[in-house]
Amino acid sequence: MKLTTIQHQQPLDHLAPAGRVGVISLATDFNIETDLKRMYPDQVGFFTSRVRNYNPLTLDNLRLMAPGISAAADTILPGTDLDVMIYACTSGTVAIGQDKVVELIHASRPGVKVTTPVSAVDSALQQFGAKRISILTPYTENVNQGVAEVFGQQGYDVLSIAGFGFEDDTAMTFISPEDIARAAVESCDPKAEVMFLSCTALRASVVIEQIEQQLGIPVISSNQALVWHSLKLMNYTKPVPGFGCLLSQYLALKGG
Numbered sequence: 001m002k003l004t005t006i007q008h009q010q011p012l013d014h015l016a017p018a019g020r021v022g023v024i025s026l027a028t029d030f031n032i033e034t035d036l037k038r039m040y041p042d043q044v045g046f047f048t049s050r051v052r053n054y055n056p057l058t059l060d061n062l063r064l065m066a067p068g069i070s071a072a073a074d075t076i077l078p079g080t081d082l083d084v085m086i087y088a089c090t091s092g093t094v095a096i097g098q099d100k101v102v103e104l105i106h107a108s109r110p111g112v113k114v115t116t117p118v119s120a121v122d123s124a125l126q127q128f129g130a131k132r133i134s135i136l137t138p139y140t141e142n143v144n145q146g147v148a149e150v151f152g153q154q155g156y157d158v159l160s161i162a163g164f165g166f167e168d169d170t171a172m173t174f175i176s177p178e179d180i181a182r183a184a185v186e187s188c189d190p191k192a193e194v195m196f197l198s199c200t201a202l203r204a205s206v207v208i209e210q211i212e213q214q215l216g217i218p219v220i221s222s223n224q225a226l227v228w229h230s231l232k233l234m235n236y237t238k239p240v241p242g243f244g245c246l247l248s249q250y251l252a253l254k255g256g
Helices: 032-039 059-063 066-074 090-096 098-108 117-128 141-153 177-187 205-215 222-233 245-249
Strands: 019-026 044-051 084-087 113-115 132-137 157-163 194-197 219-221
Touching (some): 019 032, 019 066, 032 205, 032 222, 044 066, 066 098, 090 117, 090 141, 117 219, 132 141, 132 177, 141 157, 177 194, 205 222, 219 222, 222 245
Parallel strands (some): 019 044, 084 113, 194 219
């Protein structure tokens, strides 16, 4: 029997009415969807594709994923408009370059708004009016040097950068939130205006507020910044509590 009527069909806009986000994640990232699900409001939908990446995590290996970014962007809801696309890799953006990442995404999704952890954190730091920062990462010294150089080139004074020394992207998710919080407090320079927790694979979102209370300054994580910046790009202004002052106090403010 063929059914000929649908009584309750609804327009596509009813699905994710506050916005649709395309997420290009690394093939080895265990954490990104869990973090985004925690932080995005219910009326925002995110849709994920994955790009192949390679261990050990070095700047040269990170650059190898560049050819796959356009194809990954193309597989996210083809033929459907997206409000924002995210490339969800901090160190990958550092290695490939912010402008190149945007170019690769626009090759298959022309005109879509794009954010990366680097551009999102930059916008968040501008929103805070901060110039002096400390950074905690799971990376090796070589990758940390690249991260510090990029933020230095953007005009920030990187007072300290500490890393757990991991070369395996898969293993970075297994660093406990408790160890992240402890290391952030121990490594933060007393003169820093903001603490940045770099890497989408880090389970940092659940301890942002704890670290803020201990340090007395704003704390930014890669995934929290991506959520904040993508919501800003979609003109979403309602506060999102529980994940630091960036999301709870700075969504409705202009700038950033």
